[in-house]
Amino acid sequence: MCGIVGLFLKDKALEPRLGELLAQMLEVMSDRGPDSAGFAVYGAGRPGFVKISLRAPAGIDAETLAATLRGAAGGEVELTVRDSHIIVEVPAAAEASVRAALAANHPEIAVVGSGERMEIYKEVGLPKAVAERFGLSAMTGSHGIGHTRMATESAVTTNGAHPFSTGQDQCLVHNGSLSNHNDMRRVLAKEGIRFETDNDSEVAAGYLTSRLAKGEPLGDALKSALGDLDGFYTFVVGTESGFGVLRDPIACKPAVMAETEHYVAFGSEYRALAGLPGIETARVFEPEPATVYFWERAA
Template structure:
């Protein structure tokens, strides 16, 4: 049992309140999974630049790392430190080089995700403590997703917390359990994919990544998952332009959505949504099973 939330803003006037709204939704779901929590926020991005969300031990010297990544043409990369995580911004053309440098010289630093706008943060602890540690209420953006975990398939670790990245500016949170994740993990590993944890949700994220590397769109990859992923699940996925929802064909895990002229919101339970503005007049509905939903902003 886990709690997942998602919030997509239609009204630009609410962008400064995204973090506070998402934090309230996430903390309301504490009872569904108090061992760890995480979230992804989609904020401002610069053309030609990529943000790398990094994770390391408490007290890690991220400024020294940024200095080590500097080059004469670009200078020291922009750096934002939040708790045990940091977001470092580098030219997109250098992303592969930076990743290779980190893997070879700084294996103690994990790359949690990357994208023009996406920033991912996750940690062990209650959602309220995680939200405070990363200053989620102060964050602004257009949309975000979050997860509070009750570990069932792997140990309680930061690496095992959600979201899991599925590609550039894409990530996934999951409520449920997959019965065939071990076999699927072995199959994906044979295809060259690597995994940090025994978490079934990381396998789901890896599966979507693999499908998209074969040329499928994210929507097509989710549709294919209805056949290839055995178990019960609700996925909320974040993308650069919006977020999507998919429930398994049985849809035994709880899920509720609300839509107004200002936002679209998802929660594992309705109580996650009751603090949102205009919820009393929102169109509240339960997403249909085996149906891919997407809400996106105009490009």
């Protein structure tokens, strides 16, 4: 049993409140997942640059790290330290060099995800405490997704926390369990998809990355998942331009959505949405099984 939340803002006037609203939603889902939590926020980005989300051990020397990465990038590197995570912004063309330098010089640092706009944070602990550690309530952006985890099939570790990201500006949170994830992992590994954990949710993220790399739009990739991924699940997926929702064909896991002219919101339970502005006039509905929902921001 885990909790999922997602918030996609149609109204740019609400973007300064994204983190505040997402933090409230995440906290409400604490009793569905009290052992760890994580979230992805899609904020401002710079064309031609990529943000690499890192998780570092306590006591890391940020200045030494910055010097190493500047050498690898051949110039401009910007670091933002938030507790155990560091967001490194580098020229997109230098990402491979920066990742190689991290692996060679700082193997203790984990790469959590990367993208022009996406930042990912996750840690062990109560969702409220995790959100406060990273200052979620002060973050701004157009959309975000979050997850509260109750580990029932693996240890309570940060590696097991969601979201999972295997592609640029793409991440996934998952409530449920996949029965064929080991077989799918082997297939995807042959395609070059890299996995950092044994979590089945990371396989789901990798599956979508694979389909997108083959030119499928996200909506079609989610439809393909219905035939290729076996189990019971609710996926909420973030991309640079929006977010999508998919439930398995029998809709085993709870889910509710709310839509107004200002936003679209997702929660494992309605109470996660109850504090949103204008919720009393929202169209509240349960997403249908085996049905893809996807919203994109205007260009």
